[in-house]
Amino acid sequence: MLLSFRGAQHLRSWPYFYYRQKSHFDSAILLSNPRNLSQFSRAQPISARAMSTGRGALIVFEGGDRCGKTTQTQLLVQSLQSMGLKAELWRFPDRTTPTGKMIDSYLSSRSEVDDAAIHLLFSANRWEKRAAMLRALREGTTLVVDRYSYSGVAFTASKGIPSLSISWCKAPEEGLPAPDLLLYLELGAEDAAARGGFGSERYETLDMQQAVRRQFESLRDGSWTVVDAARPRDAVHEEVKAHAVEAVRRCAEGLEPLRALWSREPLA
Incomplete structure (x- = not known):
C-alpha cells in the first residue's frame, strides 16, 4: 500500500x-x-508481485545531439536499479554489431555511404536487436534506450532529399516495438552547440541540428513527453524519473500491452 x-x-x-x-x-x-x-x-x-512477474517498460529518450540523453539515461537506469527494478541501458546505433561498425565508420567520417543506404543500415541496426529487446521486456526488464527510430527518421528527413520523405523513412521501422514512454529532451540547437564535445561527428553542425529539431517537431504528437533539458541536471532527472516510474508500474501491472511502432497494433 x-x-x-x-x-x-x-x-x-x-x-x-x-x-x-x-x-x-x-x-x-x-x-x-x-x-x-x-x-x-x-x-x-508498484506491487512486489508485479515487479517479479510483470513485463518491463520500453523507455526511449530522443532529442538533438548534446541535449543530455547520455547523462539522463545513465541516471535513470541507476535510479531504477536502486529501487530494486531490473533495468538496462541500450543505445542506438549499437556500434558493436556488424551494421553498427559500418555506421560508426560513417558517423566518424571514415567512410561515405549513400543517404538511402545509411538510413536502411540504421534501421537494420535496430532490427538486429528486436528479438533480444522483446525477450528482455517480456522477462520483466525495463529498457532505457538512448535514441530510437524517431532519430533515424528525423536525421534522414532533415537532409532535404525529396525521395527520402518522412513516410519513406518510417516504413522500415514498422514492426519494431513502440515505446511505452518517449521522453523528448528539448534544448535549442545553439545551446547544444555550446556544450562540450559538439562537432565531433558528422551530423554535429548547427545547420543540421536545427533541421533535425524541425523534423522532430513535425513527428511529435500527444504521446511524447517533452522535458526542458536546459535546466540543471538533477532537476531534469527528477522529472524524468517520475514519468519513468509510472510507465514501469503500468507495464508491470499489465495495463499496457506491447505495441508495434507507428500502427500501435498489439505485438504477438
Missing part, C-alpha cells in the same frame, strides 16, 4: 515519497523539487 500523508502541504515537508508493500519498503523516489510534488502525489505503488 502507499504510505499515506495528510495532504500535499504535509507531503512537502518530507524528503522522500515511499512505496510500501506489506511491512517493508520496496523503493523510494527522492522528491527534492516541491514544484513537482502535485504530480507525484497521484502516483500508484
Whole structure:
C-alpha cells in the first residue's frame, strides 16, 4: 500500500515519497523539487508481485545531439536499479554489431555511404536487436534506450532529399516495438552547440541540428513527453524519473500491452 500523508502541504515537508508493500519498503523516489510534488502525489505503488512477474517498460529518450540523453539515461537506469527494478541501458546505433561498425565508420567520417543506404543500415541496426529487446521486456526488464527510430527518421528527413520523405523513412521501422514512454529532451540547437564535445561527428553542425529539431517537431504528437533539458541536471532527472516510474508500474501491472511502432497494433 502507499504510505499515506495528510495532504500535499504535509507531503512537502518530507524528503522522500515511499512505496510500501506489506511491512517493508520496496523503493523510494527522492522528491527534492516541491514544484513537482502535485504530480507525484497521484502516483500508484508498484506491487512486489508485479515487479517479479510483470513485463518491463520500453523507455526511449530522443532529442538533438548534446541535449543530455547520455547523462539522463545513465541516471535513470541507476535510479531504477536502486529501487530494486531490473533495468538496462541500450543505445542506438549499437556500434558493436556488424551494421553498427559500418555506421560508426560513417558517423566518424571514415567512410561515405549513400543517404538511402545509411538510413536502411540504421534501421537494420535496430532490427538486429528486436528479438533480444522483446525477450528482455517480456522477462520483466525495463529498457532505457538512448535514441530510437524517431532519430533515424528525423536525421534522414532533415537532409532535404525529396525521395527520402518522412513516410519513406518510417516504413522500415514498422514492426519494431513502440515505446511505452518517449521522453523528448528539448534544448535549442545553439545551446547544444555550446556544450562540450559538439562537432565531433558528422551530423554535429548547427545547420543540421536545427533541421533535425524541425523534423522532430513535425513527428511529435500527444504521446511524447517533452522535458526542458536546459535546466540543471538533477532537476531534469527528477522529472524524468517520475514519468519513468509510472510507465514501469503500468507495464508491470499489465495495463499496457506491447505495441508495434507507428500502427500501435498489439505485438504477438
